[in-house]
Amino acid sequence: MAHAAQVGLQDATSPIMEELITFHDHALMIIFLICSLVLYALFLTLTTKLTNTNISDAQEMETVWTILPAIILVLIALPSLRILYMTDEVNDPSLTIKSIGHQWYWTYEYTDYGGLIFNSYMLPPLFLEPGDLRLLDVDNRVVLPIEAPIRMMITSQDVLHSWAVPTLGLKTDAIPGRLNQTTFTATRPGVYYGQCSEICGANHSFMPIVLELIPLKIFEMGPVFTL
Amino acid sequence: MAAPPEPGEPEERKSLKLLGFLDVENTPCARHSILYGSLGSVVAGFGHFLFTSERSCDVGVGGFILVTLGCWFHCRYNYAKQRIQERIAREEIKKKILYEGTHLDPERKHNGSSSN
Numbered sequence: 001m002a003h004a005a006q007v008g009l010q011d012a013t014s015p016i017m018e019e020l021i022t023f024h025d026h027a028l029m030i031i032f033l034i035c036s037l038v039l040y041a042l043f044l045t046l047t048t049k050l051t052n053t054n055i056s057d058a059q060e061m062e063t064v065w066t067i068l069p070a071i072i073l074v075l076i077a078l079p080s081l082r083i084l085y086m087t088d089e090v091n092d093p094s095l096t097i098k099s100i101g102h103q104w105y106w107t108y109e110y111t112d113y114g115g116l117i118f119n120s121y122m123l124p125p126l127f128l129e130p131g132d133l134r135l136l137d138v139d140n141r142v143v144l145p146i147e148a149p150i151r152m153m154i155t156s157q158d159v160l161h162s163w164a165v166p167t168l169g170l171k172t173d174a175i176p177g178r179l180n181q182t183t184f185t186a187t188r189p190g191v192y193y194g195q196c197s198e199i200c201g202a203n204h205s206f207m208p209i210v211l212e213l214i215p216l217k218i219f220e221m222g223p224v225f226t227l
Numbered sequence: 228m229a230a231p232p233e234p235g236e237p238e239e240r241k242s243l244k245l246l247g248f249l250d251v252e253n254t255p256c257a258r259h260s261i262l263y264g265s266l267g268s269v270v271a272g273f274g275h276f277l278f279t280s281e282r283s284c285d286v287g288v289g290g291f292i293l294v295t296l297g298c299w300f301h302c303r304y305n306y307a308k309q310r311i312q313e314r315i316a317r318e319e320i321k322k323k324i325l326y327e328g329t330h331l332d333p334e335r336k337h338n339g340s341s342s343n
Contacts, residue, residue, distance in 0.1 A: 037288065
C-alpha cells in the first residue's frame with residue numbers, strides 16, 4: 001500500500017508494473033531535460049540586454065523546434081506502445097475471477113472450481129482491530145495464487161466503478177451491462193490494496209479492494225478447492 | 228515518512244528530487260546520467276570557450292542534454308539486459324530445484340544430448 005504523503009509509484013508486484021515503472025522513469029528523464037532547456041531559455045530571456053524588436057522570421061529555429069518535439073514524442077511513444085501491446089498478450093489464465101461493483105462494495109465470484117461468491121465491504125472504523133488500516137481493510141479479501149496468470153472479469157451492477165490495484169498496475173472500469181477483462185500475474189506474496197477509481201456516489205471512497213496473494217500450494221488447500 | 232525497512236532489507240536511500248520530481252537516488256541510472264551530463268556540460272562549454280573565446284553557455288547546456296540523454300539510454304539498455312539475464316537465471320535455478328533428479332532435469336537432458 002502507499003505510505004503517507006507518497007507521490008511516487010508503489011513497488012511493482014507484476015511484470016507489467018515493472019515495465020510501467022521503467023517507462024515512467026524514461027518519460028520523467030525526458031521531461032526533466034525539456035524542463036532544464038526551458039528554464040535555461042527563460043533565464044536567458046529574462047537576463048538579456050538585447051532588445052531587437054524587428055525579428056520577423058527564423059526559419060532554422062522554427063525547423064528545429066518542429067522536428068525536435070516530433071522526435072521526442074516518438075521516443076516516448078515507442079516504449080509506451082510496447083507496453084500497451086504487452087498488456088494485451090494472450091497468456092492462458094489458470095483462474096478466472098469475476099468482480100462486480102455495487103454501491104458501495106465489491107462482489108467476487110470464484111466459479112472455475114466451485115461456486116464461491118462473497119461480498120467485500122470496507123471495515124467500518126468501529127470494527128477495526130489494532131493494526132488494521134482505516135478506509136482500506138475489508139471484511140473478505142480476494143485470495144489469489146502468485147506466479148499464476150489470473151483473469152479478472154469486471155462489471156458493475158448499478159453505476160460506473162473502477163477496479164484498481166496500483167501495485168499490480170491494474171485499473172479497469174466496471175461498467176453496467178459490459179464485461180471488461182484484465183489479466184495479471186503476481187510475482188510475490190503479500191496483501192495489496194486498491195480503491196474504487198470511478199466516482200460512484202456518496203461512499204465512492206469507502207469501497208476498497210484488498211488482494212491477499214499466497215503461494216499456489218497454500219491456495220490449492222484453501223476454500224476454493226474444498227467446495 | 229516511509230515504513231522502516233525490515234531486517235535484511237536494503238535501506239531505501241534518501242530521495243533527492245531534481246526540479247522537484249526526478250528522484251536521482253532511487254531511479255536506476257539517473258544519478259549516473261546526470262553526473263556524466265554535468266561533466267560533459269562543463270567539458271563542452273569550457274572547451275568551446277577556450278577555443279573560441281565566445282559565450283559558451285548554450286554549448287554547455289546543449290552538451291548537458293546530449294550527454295545526459297546518451298548516458299541514460301546506454302545505461303538503461305544495459306540495465307534492461309541485466310534484468311532479463313537475472314530473470315532467466317532465476318527461472319533456471321527454480322527449474323533446477325524443482326526437477327533435479329527427475330527426467331525433466333535440464334542438466335540431464337543437456338548431458339544426454341552432448342553424450343549422443
